[in-house]
Amino acid sequence: MAKAFVIGQPIQHSRSPLIHGHWLRKHGLDGSYEGIEVAPQDLARFLKSFAANGYAGGNVTIPHKEAAFAVVDRRTSRAERLRAVNTVWVEDGVLWGDNTDVEGFMANLDQSLGEGWDAVEGGALVIGGGGAARGVVAGLQERGIRPIRVANRTAAKAADLVRDLDPTGQDLEAVAWEDLNEAARQAGLIVNTTSLGMAGQPPLDIALTDAKPGAIVADIVYVPLKTPLLATAEARGLRIVDGLGMLLHQAVPGFRRWFGVEPRVTPELRALIVADLERPK
Numbered sequence: 440m441a442k443a444f445v446i447g448q449p450i451q452h453s454r455s456p457l458i459h460g461h462w463l464r465k466h467g468l469d470g471s472y473e474g475i476e477v478a479p480q481d482l483a484r485f486l487k488s489f490a491a492n493g494y495a496g497g498n499v500t501i502p503h504k505e506a507a508f509a510v511v512d513r514r515t516s517r518a519e520r521l522r523a524v525n526t527v528w529v530e531d532g533v534l535w536g537d538n539t540d541v542e543g544f545m546a547n548l549d550q551s552l553g554e555g556w557d558a559v560e561g562g563a564l565v566i567g568g569g570g571a572a573r574g575v576v577a578g579l580q581e582r583g584i585r586p587i588r589v590a591n592r593t594a595a596k597a598a599d600l601v602r603d604l605d606p607t608g609q610d611l612e613a614v615a616w617e618d619l620n621e622a623a624r625q626a627g628l629i630v631n632t633t634s635l636g637m638a639g640q641p642p643l644d645i646a647l648t649d650a651k652p653g654a655i656v657a658d659i660v661y662v663p664l665k666t667p668l669l670a671t672a673e674a675r676g677l678r679i680v681d682g683l684g685m686l687l688h689q690a691v692p693g694f695r696r697w698f699g700v701e702p703r704v705t706p707e708l709r710a711l712i713v714a715d716l717e718r719p720k
């Protein structure tokens with residue numbers, strides 16, 4: 440029986456066990472996927488010993504993604520670029536780390552918008568400069584979307600992101616937080632990667648009044664599913680993409696690796712997670 444895990448602290452809110460549990464049932468596999476609370480001081484020991492304890496691998500979530508990057512023996516090129524690891528496994532005795540957020544974000548846009556969406560006129564505006572912003576920018580950059588502008592409240596973090604992901608200075612440009620609305624007017628794709636708009640947080644203060652007709656507005660926040668940003672964009676007739684699909688799609692590569700089956704992101708899986716998000720806690 441193959442066993443996998445998600446580790447983090449706290450871990451009880453993670454939806455990953457629900458996602459992988461659904462796929463295990465769907466494919467009739469004799470496997471398990473469990474959430475395990477791991478404190479920062481125990482991370483290295485856990486990662487170095489999970490194979491001996493019978494696990495094929497697992498996911499790594501907040502606050503361990505950067506620390507796991509430092510612990511693994513080898514990383515995929517995406518993990519190298521993002522300096523963060525969210526998926527681990529052991530191959531020929533070597534502890535590997537990957538970052539599947541890029542694939543999750545891009546696969547969600549592909550599935551939600553269909554072929555051809557990436558011919559965006561005016562380039563992209565990515566709002567935020569945290570860990571998730573790096574995955575989003577890397578995905579758009581790999582797809583050839585140009586220019587990509589990055590606006591973050593803390594300007595230094597946007598500047599660091601641009602320098603790290605675009606050392607030659609050709610694809611990315613940091614824009615001032617004060618110029619957010621102007622940058623939004625020019626962009627064919629606008630992505631919120633900040634925590635603004637999440638339940639309990641203030642909304643992102645952005646006017647989409649002069650957005651390009653047909654612009655795409657994506658949010659990676661998924662609680663609530665329709666953030667104030669997406670509601671505004673929808674009211675203006677723009678195309679919208681919510682954040683839940685990214686969460687579902689980022690789980691695909693890990694499941695394939697640990698359990699040997701390619702799982703699918705289906706309306707049934709989405710409905711299962713939506714029901715959980717909407718359940719009173």
Ligand SMILES: NC(=O)c1ccc[n+]([C@@H]2O[C@H](COP(=O)([O-])OP(=O)(O)OC[C@H]3O[C@@H](n4cnc5c(N)ncnc54)[C@H](OP(=O)(O)O)[C@@H]3O)[C@@H](O)[C@H]2O)c1
Binds near residue numbers: 568591660683
């Ligand atoms: N859908 C998915 O699968 C998925 C995956 C990953 C993350 N997420 C979501 O994405 C969000 C960001 O995650 P992360 O890992 O990137 O977090 P992070 O590294 O902590 O970054 C947080 C970002 O939000 C900005 N921010 C926070 N409060 C703000 C405020 N009051 N005004 C302006 N900006 C503010 C921060 O700006 P400063 O730099 O100025 O502080 C930073 O850019 C979270 O809501 C997370 O749940 C979703």
